[in-house]
Amino acid sequence: MKFCPKCGTLMQPRRINGINYLVCPKCGYKEEVSSSQPTYKVANKIKHTVREKSIVIENDKIPETLPKLKDVVYCPKCGHNEVYYWTMQTRAADEPPTRFYKCAKCGYVWREYE
Numbered sequence: 205m206k207f208c209p210k211c212g213t214l215m216q217p218r219r220i221n222g223i224n225y226l227v228c229p230k231c232g233y234k235e236e237v238s239s240s241q242p243t244y245k246v247a248n249k250i251k252h253t254v255r256e257k258s259i260v261i262e263n264d265k266i267p268e269t270l271p272k273l274k275d276v277v278y279c280p281k282c283g284h285n286e287v288y289y290w291t292m293q294t295r296a297a298d299e300p301p302t303r304f305y306k307c308a309k310c311g312y313v314w315r316e317y318e
């Protein structure tokens with residue numbers, strides 16, 4: 205509970221770009237919440253997710269012969285029912301490898317989200 209030092213309105217907690225702020229709903233005054241809450245871990249997790257989302261898969265990293273799935277996974281881009289799949293170590297070595305899919309029709313590549 206904190207009141208705005210400018211206008212005295214009760215401040216509202218907000219999360220902007222992974223940082224916690226207290227924002228005044230009346231005049232817009234905002235201040236960063238630095239102490240008490242374990243913000244570090246959460247911020248770290250967000251960073252991790254952003255990095256994973258931006259993974260670029262180069263074609264030469266995709267194995268030549270891939271097992272094919274039919275009517276199990278559908279291409280999110282064109283809706284085709286046949287996809288190739290493989291796994292790749294994208295994170296730390298002690299974490300399980302990530303499964304990737306490649307559309308047999310349009311060649312779109314995406315990763316499996318658990």
Ligand SMILES: [Zn+2]
Pocket residue numbers: 208209210211212213228229230231232233
């Ligand atoms: Zn205010």
Ligand SMILES: [Zn+2]
Pocket residue numbers: 279280281282283284307308309310311312
């Ligand atoms: Zn496709």
